[in-house]
Each structure stands twice: as structure tokens, then as C-alpha cells.
Amino acid sequence: MTKKLLIIMFLGILFHSCQEREKSNSVSQTDDEKKWDIEKLNDRAVQHLDTTKWDIKLFNQDIETYNEYFEIFQSYPLNKSPFPVAEYDYAVSSIPFSIEIDSIVFKGVRIGEYENPESEKIIDKLTLLILTNDKNSEETTLVDSRNYPYLTAQGTFEVRNNEFDWVFSASPDGYSTLLLNMKLFDLRFGETIIIYPQTDKSFLYEQLKDSPNNYENFEDFKNSIMNNQKVNRQLISRKNIK
Numbered sequence: 001m002t003k004k005l006l007i008i009m010f011l012g013i014l015f016h017s018c019q020e021r022e023k024s025n026s027v028s029q030t031d032d033e034k035k036w037d038i039e040k041l042n043d044r045a046v047q048h049l050d051t052t053k054w055d056i057k058l059f060n061q062d063i064e065t066y067n068e069y070f071e072i073f074q075s076y077p078l079n080k081s082p083f084p085v086a087e088y089d090y091a092v093s094s095i096p097f098s099i100e101i102d103s104i105v106f107k108g109v110r111i112g113e114y115e116n117p118e119s120e121k122i123i124d125k126l127t128l129l130i131l132t133n134d135k136n137s138e139e140t141t142l143v144d145s146r147n148y149p150y151l152t153a154q155g156t157f158e159v160r161n162n163e164f165d166w167v168f169s170a171s172p173d174g175y176s177t178l179l180l181n182m183k184l185f186d187l188r189f190g191e192t193i194i195i196y197p198q199t200d201k202s203f204l205y206e207q208l209k210d211s212p213n214n215y216e217n218f219e220d221f222k223n224s225i226m227n228n229q230k231v232n233r234q235l236i237s238r239k240n241i242k
Contacts, residue, residue, distance in 0.1 A: 036149055036172035044149060047086035054084040062146075076142055077154050077165040085146050091117045092151060093124075094143040099222050100135070104235060106194075106225075107132045109141050110212060111153045111168055124212045125170045126178060126187060129225070130157045130195040131235075133242060151176075159197045160241055194225070196234055197241045204237075206230055 047053045062082035066073060073080040091114035099106040108129035115121040130139075141155035151170040156163060170176035176187040183205065185193055190207040197203045208228070212221045225231060234240070 038173075041149070041173070044086070048084075050086070051084075053086040055087045056084070058087075059084045073142075076140070077156065077167055080142065080144065083146070085148070088145070088148040089117050090145045090148040092143045092145045092153075093122045094141045094153065095122075096139055096141065097218070097222075098135075099129070099226065101226060103133060104131070105133050105135055105137075106130065107137055107139050107157060109139060109155065111141075111143055111151070113151055125151055125176060125191060126153070126168050127192045127212060127221075128166065128168075128178065128180075128195070129193070130159065130164060131197060131240060132157070132159050133240070134160060157195075161199065162197050162201050162203070162241075164195060164197075164203075192225070194231065196237070198239045199241055200239070204234065206234065 059082060066080070066082045093110070093112045093114060095110040095112075097108050097110065099108070106129045108127065110124050111126040111128075112122045112124040115123055137160075138158045139155065141153060143151075143153040146152075147169075149172040152168065154165075154167045156165050158164075164181055166178060166180040168176070168178045170187070174188065176191075178185040178187060178193055180193070180195065181203070183203075185205075185207060187193075190209040191211045192208040194206040194208070195203050196205065208225075210221070210224065212218050215221045215224070
């Protein structure tokens with residue numbers, strides 16, 4: 001079985017598990033625990049260093065999974081090796097999507113967290129779109145709950161003349177970043193990032209102060225993207241990949 005096929009199979013399993021909420025079987029967050037300040041973040045860091053606080057069952061499960069799929073984990077921008085963490089209860093979300101209008105094709109992914117592990121409401125923290133103009137272009141995403149209360153994710157997008165690697169992290173105090181092909185985006189200034197690969201292997205970008213959180217349904221968000229004047233001006237550029 002080829003490495004690419006293994007990745008596709010694993011990602012199918014991973015996406016299914018993310019939709020069912022990746023979390024441990026520990027105590028739930030209280031309202032006070034959701035209000036993370038520097039003292040509580042420091043307390044959490046101390047817990048990670050206390051071996052009596054570790055979730056050993058989860059750690060052993062991660063070791064087993066890594067040994068079975070280590071080639072897949074190593075294919076991401078950052079290798080995901082197992083490491084012990086203090087017990088937690090946290091649900092994360094990764095939702096791929098596409099926008100297709102005539103010959104225009106965007107591939108994208110939404111990264112977020114559930115309002116709480118028992119809730120059905122997802123709070124998006126990053127919406128990343130890349131102009132591929134190719135329905136068959138490949139996208140892989142790995143969202144991780146192990147850094148709770150920080151939200152972390154990474155992945156790749158393949159386009160016809162380039163590849164885009166990205167790593168995302170969000171702090172509960174409101175500071176979040178996306179690093180894509182060594183371009184750093186501070187998401188306090190907009191949680192929607194649009195990438196336009198160019199024929200010369202460079203890329204242009206747009207950062208919008210918008211999010212699916214602002215709409216009743218995702219279709220309305222997609223329509224707002226395609227009706228955005230800046231987006232429309234960039235889409236007519238002859239230097240975009242075809």
C-alpha cells in the first residue's frame with residue numbers, strides 16, 4: 001500500500017474522529033476554567049510537568065497510534081510524536097470545504113473548537129482558503145487537542161506548481177497565529193486567510209476580518225467571500241495559477 005493511500009485512509013479516520021469530538025475522558029471544564037488568564041495558564045503548564053497529573057491511558061494510546069501510523073505523522077510539516085499531558089476534556093473540529101464557481105476553485109479548511117465537550121456549537125478560529133483551480137488538488141489536515149487549552153492544527157495544500165505547508169495555534173487569551181510557507185499571519189487582525197498561488201511560484205494573500213461565526217449558515221459565509229470586492233479583483237489577475 002502506498003504512502004499516499006495510507007494518508008488518505010488515515011485522514012478519513014481522523015476526520016471522522018474530529019467530527020465526533022476528540023477529547024479525553026477526564027473532568028469537564030467549569031465556567032471558571034474557561035476564563036484563562038496568565039495564572040491559570042501557568043497552573044496548566046505546571047500540571048503538565050507533574051507526573052501524577054498525566055493521563056497515562058491516553059499517553060499509551062498515542063504511542064500505539066504513532067507506531068502504527070508514524071510515516072503519516074511524519075509527512076506533516078511538524079512530526080506529531082507522542083508526549084504525556086495532564087488530564088483534560090476538550091473537543092476540536094476540522095472541516096474541509098471547497099468553493100467552485102465556473103473555473104474558479106478554492107480548497108479550504110475550518111479549524112475550531114466546540115463551545116464545550118457536550119455542545120453542538122462549533123467556534124471557528126481559523127478559516128483558510130487556497131485558490132487551486134483544480135477540483136482534484138489535495139489537502140490534508142491534522143487538528144490536535146493535546147495542547148489544551150491551546151488549539152493547534154497543521155496541514156498541507158498541493159497546487160499545480162507548489163505546495164503550501166501550514167501550522168496554526170490559538171491561545172485561550174485571544175492570540176492566534178498561522179504560519180504558512182514562512183509567512184506569519186496574526187489572526188487578531190482577521191481569522192479568514194485567502195492564498196492566491198502565482199504562476200512564478202510566489203503567492204499573494206488576503207486577510208479578512210470575517211469568520212463563519214458571523215453567519216447563520218456556512219453558505220452565507222461562502223457567498224460573502226465570493227462577493228468581496230478585493231477577492232474579485234484578485235481573481236481576475238493573469239498571474240494566478242490556472
